[in-house]
Amino acid sequence: MVTTKKIILDPYKDILKQILAEVVDLRQKIETKANQRLQKYTGKFKSGYFSDSAGNLAHYLAMRQFDLRHLQDRLAQAGLSSLGRAEASVLSTMDSLIDILKRATEKHYLPDEKKTSKYGFNLGRQLLKQHTIDLFGPSPEQGRAHVMVTLPTEASLDYLLVSSLLEKGMTCARINCAHDDPVIWEGMIKNIRRAEIETRCSCRILMDLAGHKIRTGPVELGPSIHHIRVQKDLTGKVVAPGYLILTSNPESRSIDSTLFRVPIPKLLHNELVPGMHLGFMSNQDKSRYLKVEKALSETDWLVSCDKTAYLVPGCAVTLTTKHQSDNQTSDNQFTLGEFTGEPLDIRVFKNQLLLLTNGNINGKPAEQDENILIHPAQIGCTLSSLIEKLKVGQSVWIDDGKLGAVVEAVTEQGALLRVTVAKAGGVRIQSDKGINFPEAEFNLPALTQKDLIDLDFICVHADLVGFSFVETLADMECLMSELTKRKASKLPIIAKIETNRAVKNLPDIILGTIGRHNLGIMIARGDLAVELGSARLAEIQEEILWLCEAAHVPVIWATQVLESITKKGTRSRPEFTDAAMAVRAECVMLNKGPYILDAIGALVSVMVRMHEHQRKKFSRLRALHW
Incomplete structure (x- = not known):
């Protein structure tokens, strides 16, 4: 019996020994690569000390340089941790795995407490929880994520609306500085603070800097009618x-x-x-x-x-x-008094031309004479200086991707675009709609003059500042410096990730900031979908969640969550699936709309149900390219 048992166990033990050797080698490589990455940021931290969160993120980034899917499968077959939940505590997960493998393969193995990671399994989760509390306040009941709502203009006058938002479950109010003015903002804030007292519900205030939002210019007006x-x-x-x-x-x-x-x-x-x-x-x-x-x-x-x-x-x-x-x-x-006419209807179709002009030139429809094109449709760009920096072949997207085009030529009149994406009935181009240039790098200043003025108000009244269109660590340095000038260095920053360049630089942005400044990340999925494409967005939003969990940085899941309910009061099955995915973030944002109270109720219900089913996620560890 003894001989038979030994024959059965030896091959299994040999497999475990092979896995152990791989995991030990992997851990060593991770530490080496992580230390090399952290050296880049030594000058950013005067004490020379990196926080546990920065160290763990460096370890996670180092681990994700390797394709570990084959190792994961073998670990899973052996009934062991497959590293798919290692984000919050990378070395602790690996040390625990190594300890189990040594116990199974080394007869006289005794764990060396000095070599065991001091980090601990639960510390990562505790740090993320504490950082979330620092940003958004106490956790909502039933362990669900926080709910953020973009406030409409009427929230400055309608106290009942604001108090109802808090009672329904809003724990963070977003004020977009791209709209309204300080008088309106102050009215919103007064209503929030009053509602906090009367409803006994806590609510943080996030104020978003407008940033360099590149938009379409005004459209020529029709007859005064x-x-x-x-x-x-x-x-x-x-x-x-x-x-x-x-x-x-x-x-x-x-x-x-x-x-x-x-x-x-x-x-x-x-x-x-x-x-x-x-x-x-x-x-x-x-x-x-x-x-x-x-x-x-x-x-x-x-x-x-x-x-x-x-x-x-x-x-x-x-x-x-x-x-x-x-x-x-x-x-x-x-x-009746005098009033102007309505903007002309500018409608373009696939394969037609569109001229992108100086923002001071009014947009207008195409001019034709007996089906002969005299002048293509045109629309202005608010940041006109960018047009001359465009290159032939680069893509341009307008109005959240409703219209796609490529640059055919750049002339003194502007950039001539060929429409490549438009629905069958054409796309109507209106003023004040966003324009995206995914393949162009304009190297704009981190903060506009308006941002600097608005920052004076934000530093006095807000609990969080939203940093729109942040793309580099240098941008973060700029905002942190401006906050210090205003004696608001402790005001947490929500870095809004909404461009392709921001995604590429996300590890740099996080590593150079955490430990120096309270940080949150917003996944601005609307602009990201335009910049990256919807298919690429699906995986990028996952990767951002992984990175932020490794850095113990709270995440806001934003853009078009339960949009059909919010805007129209109708329910869409795909949107509920999307909302269910959103609960893996620490905060979920809803946009303003006439049915916002219904949307909050629906979102809270989904989050409470999903909280019983999952916490974060399980991931397949293919190599990442950060």
């Missing part, structure tokens, strides 16, 4: 009226920027009450009525029209008030 559009069903029956705003102060900020505003005399404004009607003759000589719905502010009234109409400046309107006590009506006539 406004088309009031109603919604109709398939039979042509009106199911929803058209809306617009009557304002006594056109220079004031509108609470709803999506609606057209028409100036009216203050005398008329003072007469209006809900339920009144304003009669007018449409530009097509058809009788129409505007119904006064409600007051939006001290200067703005929301009105509706139940029929299609064309409104022109100087149009006469008759105010009619019907009294319930009798059948008398009182009529007063007023004149």
